[in-house]
Structure formats: C-alpha cells, structure tokens
Amino acid sequence: MRLGARTNLALLVLLAAAFLTGWLAFAFATAPARWSLVLHAASGVAILLLLPWKSLIARRGLRRPWRGRWLSILFGVLVLISLAAGFAHSTGLLVYFGPFTAMDFHVGAALVAVPLAIWHVAKRRIRIRGADLSRRTFLRGALLAGGAVAAYGSTELVVRAAGLPGKDRRFTGSYEAGSFDPTAMPVSSWMFDAVPAVDASRYTLRAGGRTWTYDELLAFDDRATCTLDCTGGFYSTQEWAGVRIDRLLDTTGGSSIRVVSHTGYDRRFPVGEVGKLLLATRFGSQTLDAGHGFPARLVAPDRRGFWWVKWVVAIEVDRLPHWLQSPFPLQ
Numbered sequence: 634m635r636l637g638a639r640t641n642l643a644l645l646v647l648l649a650a651a652f653l654t655g656w657l658a659f660a661f662a663t664a665p666a667r668w669s670l671v672l673h674a675a676s677g678v679a680i681l682l683l684l685p686w687k688s689l690i691a692r693r694g695l696r697r698p699w700r701g702r703w704l705s706i707l708f709g710v711l712v713l714i715s716l717a718a719g720f721a722h723s724t725g726l727l728v729y730f731g732p733f734t735a736m737d738f739h740v741g742a743a744l745v746a747v748p749l750a751i752w753h754v755a756k757r758r759i760r761i762r763g764a765d766l767s768r769r770t771f772l773r774g775a776l777l778a779g780g781a782v783a784a785y786g787s788t789e790l791v792v793r794a795a796g797l798p799g800k801d802r803r804f805t806g807s808y809e810a811g812s813f814d815p816t817a818m819p820v821s822s823w824m825f826d827a828v829p830a831v832d833a834s835r836y837t838l839r840a841g842g843r844t845w846t847y848d849e850l851l852a853f854d855d856r857a858t859c860t861l862d863c864t865g866g867f868y869s870t871q872e873w874a875g876v877r878i879d880r881l882l883d884t885t886g887g888s889s890i891r892v893v894s895h896t897g898y899d900r901r902f903p904v905g906e907v908g909k910l911l912l913a914t915r916f917g918s919q920t921l922d923a924g925h926g927f928p929a930r931l932v933a934p935d936r937r938g939f940w941w942v943k944w945v946v947a948i949e950v951d952r953l954p955h956w957l958q959s960p961f962p963l964q
C-alpha cells in the first residue's frame with residue numbers, strides 16, 4: 634500500500650477513535666471520563682501530526698476537478714473546526730463564544746462531519762493487502778501512537794507551565810463556573826429545550842401514586858452538596874435542598890425510575906439509585922429560578938448534567954430496564 638493509502642486509513646481509524654472516546658467520556662462523571670479523554674486527546678493530536686501528509690494527498694486529489702470535491706473540502710473543514718475548538722477548550726484560550734461554548738462547536742462540527750465521513754469513505758475503495766500488515770507498517774503505527782501520547786503530554790505540560798486557564802479544568806475537561814453562588818451559575822440545556830414558565834400555584838408533581846403540591850415539596854429539607862458537570866464544558870457545585878425521592882416513591886417490584894420534565898424531556902435511572910437522587914427545590918439559600926428548573930429539578934450525584942432533569946412534573950416506577958433508553962437524550 635502506498636504511503637497515501639496508509640495515511641488515509643490511519644486517519645479514518647483515528648477519527649473513529651476520537652468520535653467514540655469523546656462520547657465515552659460524556660457517559661461518565663467519574664474516573665473513566667479521564668481515561669477516555671487521554672485516548673481521545675491522543676487520537677486528536679495524532680490526526681494533527683498526520684495533517685502534513687494528508688495535505689499532500691488532498692492537494693493531489695483537488696487537482697482533479699470532480700463534482701464531489703466540495704463535500705470533501707467541507708468534510709476537511711469540519712474536522713479542522715472540531716480540532717481547533719478542541720484545543721481552544723483544552724487550553725482555555727477560547728472557552729465561551731457568544732451564547733455557545735467551544736465544546737458546542739467541537740461536538741457540533743464532529744456530528745455534522747459524520748455523514749460526510751461516511752460518504753467520503755464510501756466513494757473510495759479501501760483495500761488492505763498482506764503487505765500493509767508488515768513489520769514496517771506496525772512500527773510506523775507504534776511511532777505515531779507514541780508520538781501522539783508524547784505530544785498530548787507536552788500540551789498538558791505547556792498549559793500548566795504557561796499558566797493557561799486550561800490548567801484549572803476538572804478531570805472531565807470542564808471549567809468551574811458560579812460554584813456556591815446560584816446567581817452566577819450558568820443555565821444550559823441539552824439541545825433546544827426552552828425555559829418554561831411554570832406557575833407554582835397550579836404545579837403538581839405526580840409520584841408514588843399521588844400528587845404533591847409545590848408547598849408540600851418545599852416542606853422537606855434534605856440536603857446535598859453536589860457538582861453539576863455539563864458536557865458543554867462547565868461545572869458548578871451548589872448546596873442543593875429538597876426531598877430525597879425515596880421519600881416520595883415505593884420502588885419495590887420496580888426496575889427503573891423515570892423522571893419526566895414539563896417539556897417532555899426524560900431520563901430513566903436504576904431503582905438502586907433511589908436513595909441518592911434528590912428532587913431539589915432550592916440551591917444556596919434561595920428557591921430555584923426558572924432557568925435552573927423551578928419549581929423542582931433532579932440532582933443526580935456522579936452523573937453528568939444531562940441526567941439532572943429540570944422542571945420535573947412526574948416520577949414513575951416501572952418494570953422496564955433502565956438501559957432501555959437512548960444513552961444520550963434525543964431532545
């Protein structure tokens with residue numbers, strides 16, 4: 634196989650690895666997030682290291698004018714945007730960009746690139762021959778992997794030595810924002826959920842075979858200091874107060890707990906977590922505001938922000954398994 638073909642194959646594998654480890658990191662709010670991100674960043678850096686070779690290949694391809702080349706260029710541009718936004722986030726040089734975060738661009742560009750990547754590859758034949766599995770190819774691959782891990786390690790050292798904001802990121806890569814100061818806490822949604830105005834005097838929560846009024850919920854005073862870590866790239870620790878949901882529900886015989894928002898957004902939890910989940914009505918010493926989930930929002934310790942359902946109107950227990958849902962919300 635020519636060097637060009639091997640470079641293309643390596644890029645394909647690295648892009649797939651970066652995509653998968655990115656989502657893997659989003660699935661955790663605990664240590665595995667860090668390990669996924671080390672692999673993720675190393676794959677991203679390896680792509681960067683291959684760009685000089687890729688630009689030679691691409692320049693050759695562009696000399697042949699064919700109709701599909703604009704889609705190839707768009708694909709390349711999206712990968713470059715994703716890479717640039719990834720480094721902007723990790724170094725902390727540009728974390729917020731208007732109403733968006735660098736992470737929004739990073740993941741957004743990667744998502745839009747997926748159909749283009751499939752098309753880009755489907756238009757071409759990739760043949761792997763015996764010679765490609767030679768000792769030399771293997772050594773080159775090992776060199777690239779080693780170089781990428783070393784280069785990634787050096788970027789982390791540079792971030793620290795230069796005192797860039799990136800040195801303060803959490804193990805998930807997120808930046809602290811507004812901790813212990815509810816008014817400074819960012820408001821975020823998974824995709825396009827708009828903040829609803831819920832009237833407390835007419836609000837009811839459906840849970841445990843009955844309904845609860847807002848005042849009834851306010852009367853509870855269970856507390857937990859927990860960190861909301863949004864996949865958008867920020868985290869915020871607050872003192873939450875409300876009611877532990879095991880006081881509202883009987884989970885015997887059930888398999889999972891479905892927490893439903895006024896907007897229809899929902900997440901399902903294993904019943905074993907019932908003692909950890911808090912339905913918060915307050916943070917700091919104030920009641921929730923609309924943006925943060927008024928009248929009541931879920932606090933899900935050790936889970937990423939997208940599990941912290943806001944504007945909760947129902948909590949149901951049923952026999953469906955908790956894994957019978959999309960791993961990431963679809964709304």
Ligand code: HEM
Binds near residue numbers: 651675680722
């Ligand atoms: C085209 C595919 C992708 C490429 C090439 C890529 C590459 C990168 C690079 C180069 C970085 C900076 C690494 C560093 O030096 O710290 C980064 C950071 C990051 N990426 Fe990606 N990425 C891709 C897709 C994704 C996706 C789909 C997700 C999530 C669903 C994701 C999540 C993250 C996160 C959370 C960070 C921050 C890591 C940290 O600050 O420690 N990436 N990515």
Ligand SMILES: Nc1nc2c(c(=O)[nH]1)N[C@H]1C(S)=C(S)[C@@H](COP(=O)(O)O)O[C@H]1N2
Binds near residue numbers: 818819822863925
């Ligand atoms: N109903 C509903 N709840 C939601 C979301 C949403 O889009 N709709 N977004 C989730 C995400 S991704 C995060 S990070 C947190 C953000 O909470 P905050 O706005 O209080 O910071 O809410 C979660 N709860």
Ligand SMILES: [Mo]
Binds near residue numbers: 822823864939
């Ligand atoms: Mo989020």
